[in-house]
Amino acid sequence: MGRWRVALLLALVLALAIHAPWALQGVYALAYRASVGRLPPLPPPGAGERLLVLSPHPDDESLCCGGLIREALAQGAEVFVAWLTSGDGFEGDAALLDRTLRPGHGDYQALALRRMGEAQRAAQVLGLPPDHLFFLxxxxxxxxxxxxxxxxxxxxxxxxxxxxxxxGCFSPGAPYTGEALEKDLEGVLERVRHVSSKQSTQQTNTTGYTT
Incomplete structure (x- = not known):
């Protein structure tokens, strides 16, 4: 096999590895489209209500719920976002960001900081105040x-x-355990119940969404 064929094969393998996550997302979308279509429509939160969006990774809140967030804010509701992770396990992104085929611990940590910063800027564009954002x-x-x-x-x-x-995380130093995550989620709910930029005294309706 000539060198150019080896190079072509390596390039193909690399392209497949990088784009595998997007291919899997397409498969998931096809698999769940029918079941999602059977879900009842969600009425937008109104004035005096509070919406909590639980996002698995930075950018899910915008891709999943950006329109809902803007509509809720326009109706006078308050919106909060809690990110469960910082997206620091995405091999393809880490490889592209640091231009390496084998990302190390530092590359994944740098990816997390970048994604958190991007999420903050996206939240600002959506109109969310900083004290309504929680990075777990x-x-x-x-x-x-x-x-x-x-x-x-x-x-x-x-x-x-x-x-x-x-x-900027919610509980610096908390161990990576389910117990710690549960405690943080309880803390976020407590903040949502009591933190209000409008000092609203109306009834609170807190709803969580995951993607």
Missing amino acids: CYPDRGLLHFLERRAIPYTSPYTGLGAVTYP
Whole structure:
């Protein structure tokens, strides 16, 4: 096999590896389209109500619920966003961001900081105040471990981290455990009930959405 064929084969393999996540997303979309279509329509929150969007990774809140967020704000509702992870387990993004075929712990951590910054800027464009945003910073691709082994600490194979570390996280130093995540979610709900830029005294209706 000539060198050019080897180079072409390597380029093809790299392209497939990079685009695999998007291909899988397409498969998931086809698989769930019918079931999603059977869901009842969601009425937009109105004045005096509060909407909490639970986002698995930075950018999911915009891709999933950007229109709903703008509509809720236009109706006078308050909107909060909590990101469960910082998206620090996406191999394709880490490879492209740092131009390397084998991202290391530092590359994944840099990816997390970048995605958190992008999420903050997107939230600002949507019209969300900073005190309505919560980064929980638990490990991407590690939440299933929390369900199966709730009290056992987890170390991310991507970042090498075993605790909440990034600047601006909700509970700095919290261990990567299901118990810690549950405690943080309770803390977020408590904030949502009591933090209000409008000091509204009307009835609160808090709803969570996941993507």
